[in-house]
Amino acid sequence: MKRKILTAISLIVLLEATSLLAFFHAQSQLYSLGLFAVIAAVLTYKKLEYGLFLIFGELIVSSFGRMLSYESLSLRMLLFFVVLFVWSIKHVPTSTNGRKELSRTFNKSGISSPLFVLMIILAIAFQHGAFADRSFMSIFNDANGYLFLLLFIPVATMKLARNALSQLITFTSVVLSWLVVKSLIIFTYFTHVSQPFFDSWFYIWLRDMRVAEITPYGDGLVRVFLQSHIFVALAFIILISLPSKYRPKHFTKLLLGVSAVVLLSLSRSMWLGVGVGCLVLVMWLLIKKRFGLVKRVGVIGISSVLLGFVVLHALYILPFGEYQDRAPLHTLFTQRIQAIDSEVAAASRWEQLPILWSAVKEKPVMGHGFAKSLEIKNPHDAAISEDRIAFEWGWLDLWIKAGLLGVLAYVWLIYNIIRKIYQLQLPKRNCQIKRGLICTVFALIIINIFTPYTNHPLGIGALVMIFLSSILLRDSLQDASSKFG
Numbered sequence: 001m002k003r004k005i006l007t008a009i010s011l012i013v014l015l016e017a018t019s020l021l022a023f024f025h026a027q028s029q030l031y032s033l034g035l036f037a038v039i040a041a042v043l044t045y046k047k048l049e050y051g052l053f054l055i056f057g058e059l060i061v062s063s064f065g066r067m068l069s070y071e072s073l074s075l076r077m078l079l080f081f082v083v084l085f086v087w088s089i090k091h092v093p094t095s096t097n098g099r100k101e102l103s104r105t106f107n108k109s110g111i112s113s114p115l116f117v118l119m120i121i122l123a124i125a126f127q128h129g130a131f132a133d134r135s136f137m138s139i140f141n142d143a144n145g146y147l148f149l150l151l152f153i154p155v156a157t158m159k160l161a162r163n164a165l166s167q168l169i170t171f172t173s174v175v176l177s178w179l180v181v182k183s184l185i186i187f188t189y190f191t192h193v194s195q196p197f198f199d200s201w202f203y204i205w206l207r208d209m210r211v212a213e214i215t216p217y218g219d220g221l222v223r224v225f226l227q228s229h230i231f232v233a234l235a236f237i238i239l240i241s242l243p244s245k246y247r248p249k250h251f252t253k254l255l256l257g258v259s260a261v262v263l264l265s266l267s268r269s270m271w272l273g274v275g276v277g278c279l280v281l282v283m284w285l286l287i288k289k290r291f292g293l294v295k296r297v298g299v300i301g302i303s304s305v306l307l308g309f310v311v312l313h314a315l316y317i318l319p320f321g322e323y324q325d326r327a328p329l330h331t332l333f334t335q336r337i338q339a340i341d342s343e344v345a346a347a348s349r350w351e352q353l354p355i356l357w358s359a360v361k362e363k364p365v366m367g368h369g370f371a372k373s374l375e376i377k378n379p380h381d382a383a384i385s386e387d388r389i390a391f392e393w394g395w396l397d398l399w400i401k402a403g404l405l406g407v408l409a410y411v412w413l414i415y416n417i418i419r420k421i422y423q424l425q426l427p428k429r430n431c432q433i434k435r436g437l438i439c440t441v442f443a444l445i446i447i448n449i450f451t452p453y454t455n456h457p458l459g460i461g462a463l464v465m466i467f468l469s470s471i472l473l474r475d476s477l478q479d480a481s482s483k484f485g
């Protein structure tokens with residue numbers, strides 16, 4: 001296991017290094033992409049789950065997905081196609097009987113019907129966009145995130161190693177730990193340098209590679225947000241739910257780091273999603289009369305958030321650079337909460353709402369197709385309007401493009417994932433992990449209302465990881481029962 005941990009860390013370091021190299025020497029990007037394509041092909045050919053772990057790791061580390069790209073080809077899309085290609089060659093049977101067996105396995109997964117219906121509806125939305133004479137690249141760029149839904153097929157049909165669950169837990173812990181440390185380093189650096197810092201090469205690298213959004217709030221206060229913080233937010237719910245049997249090594253340190261990053265992201269939609277997910281978890285435990293678990297989850301959750309703030313404050317007051325005569329750290333959070341209506345980004349969201357609803361009402365059932373553009377006022381200058389094809393309200397974005405049918409098909413898919421997890425026959429002492437996984441899905445649903453994730457590889461990747469976890473839990477139970485049956 002130590003060797004696999006070192007391999008994971010080495011691949012992460014390689015990605016960070018090649019991205020930094022590409023920032024200073026753009027011509028190196030093509031060679032770096034070729035290197036990762038070879039690595040992905042070899043790992044996927046050896047074991048499919050290694051290829052999937054590579055995809056999951058890139059999602060968490062690269063955030064928006066442009067850390068390494070050459071023209072329109074990103075590392076994210078390259079890994080996706082390489083893994084699926086190798087899977088189709090090695091793991092898809094060539095015989096008729098083999099393919100029938102693969103089809104039966106997929107049908108038994110519980111997600112085949114909603115996934116098929118959703119993909120058909122999305123294909124129709126793609127066609128609607130083409131018939132409306134919109135540019136192909138605009139349509140493709142608007143729709144290509146949904147291609148990650150295809151990852152459900154190999155996940156639902158592949159045969160996994162017996163230790164795949166422990167491997168997934170270990171791998172996810174390593175990658176999340178890297179994201180946490182990376183976020184805290186960025187926070188510490190930019191709260192200790194003079195503002196403005198927009199000419200700093202470090203800031204320009206993070207901005208141009210779409211790794212992080214660094215927003216100065218004045219008086220030394222800074223917001224650090226990575227789109228991949230969605231995984232940290234969901235991980236918080238799972239971590240406070242985990243039975244001791246499934247807790248990763250260094251659980252306490254990971255939980256504190258995750259809590260700190262959830263706070264420093266200053267994402268109100270993530271805070272709301274995590275809050276709803278935790279509320280669903282507590283209500284579920286109360287209904288089950290598991291009062292001891294309610295107390296334990298409450299103590300762990302609240303104390304980890306408070307200690308997470310302590311971690312941020314300790315980093316904020318480190319005595320180096322520009323650390324004197326600054327605003328107290330807590331004002332960063334009060335400003336963010338109080339600016340829910342007045343802040344530019346928040347005000348822009350609310351101003352979009354009536355425009356999006358008007359578009360929904362025009363074609364409520366089938367939608368307008370991908371790359372539908374709407375005129376939105378510039379949040380920085382109300383006198384200027386711009387045509388946009390991507391919108392912050394996630395579920396409304398899907399409704400506009402694929403209609404109510406698309407929304408219902410997606411909800412059907414998510415419902416079947418939840419039902420699949422709920423039907424797991426876990427021992428009573430381990431049922432908490434099942435509740436945690438389901439509550440993370442509810443959190444993702446809420447977050448997607450205000451921030452689009454389920455139309456993006458990040459949100460879809462999170463759903464695939466949750467679904468994969470349910471399969472691995474089921475298989476681990478079957479292995480356990482076969483030993484004692």
